[in-house]
Amino acid sequence: xxxxxxxxxxxxxxxxxxxxxxxxxxxxxxxxxxxxxxxxxxxxxxxxxxxxxxxxxxxxxxxxxxxxxxxxxxxxxxxxxxxxxxxxxxxxxxxxxxxxxxxxx
Numbered sequence: 001x002x003x004x005x006x007x008x009x010x011x012x013x014x015x016x017x018x019x020x021x022x023x024x025x026x027x028x029x030x031x032x033x034x035x036x037x038x039x040x041x042x043x044x045x046x047x048x049x050x051x052x053x054x055x056x057x058x059x060x061x062x063x064x065x066x067x068x069x070x071x072x073x074x075x076x077x078x079x080x081x082x083x084x085x086x087x088x089x090x091x092x093x094x095x096x097x098x099x100x101x102x103x104x105x
Contacts, residue, residue, distance in 0.1 A: 010064050018061025025054040 029047040032038050038046065059065040059078075067075055 010061070014061050014064075018057055021057045021061070022054060025050050025057065 029043075029050050032043045032046045036043075063078075065071075065074060065078055
């Protein structure tokens, strides 16, 4: 048996569970913003909290990322990729803001 056969690619149940959770985790913040029934602070907290939960759902159900000791390589690769993306986006925003401030003088 090759390594490719041993990898868990997920099941239809996993994908359907992820899809249903993603729809719910998108509909709730959408409702909170569109209706205005919550205070602005509660709305922001709801959106941020459910966004974090949705990230976890996507990592688990769609990317099949596991934080078990046996899958350390996948976890390290994911964390390194996330670090690079955060650095690229963060430094790009910093450069854009700095350029804008210089142009204002």
